[in-house]
Structures are given as C-alpha cells and as structure tokens.
Amino acid sequence: MNPKVIKVQPEQNYILRLWFANGERRCFDMKPYLDYEVFQALKDRKMFDSVSLFLGSVTWPNNSDLSYDTLYLEGTPA
Helix, strand or coil: CCCCEEEEEEEHHHEEEEEECCCCEEEEECHHHCCCHHHHHHHCHHHHHCCEEECCEEECCCCCEECHHHHHHHCEEC
C-alpha cells in the first residue's frame, strides 16, 4: 500500500507539490490530465489552486480527484 498525502501545494505550470505520510516529497504534473473531461475545469488557475486533501488523496470543488496511489506512483521525487 502506498502512503497517503498529508499536504498538497499547487505550483506554477499545473504542478502539485506533495508531502506523503512516509516523509517523502513528490511533484505531480497535471498537464497531461487537463484534456480529460473530468479535469478540464482545472485549466482555470483559481480552480486548480483550490485543491485540498480528502482521506489522503487530493480533490477539487468540482468533484475531480486523484488517489494517493496515482500521485505516489506517477509523481517524481522532489
């Protein structure tokens, strides 16, 4: 089982900076996901910047979300 996200910070260029429960930090590039219908609203910077945590994963007010597994496995060490 992968660690849960304990802190998320939106960065420039649609990057999420992530802190995980095991002490690791990773960056996750959202740009490849922004053309999927569920994530298109995140092209609006205000919406993208409204990211928050929910049960160790990240979510946005429009109900789009990403699991901590995806964020950990596809994120790059920071």
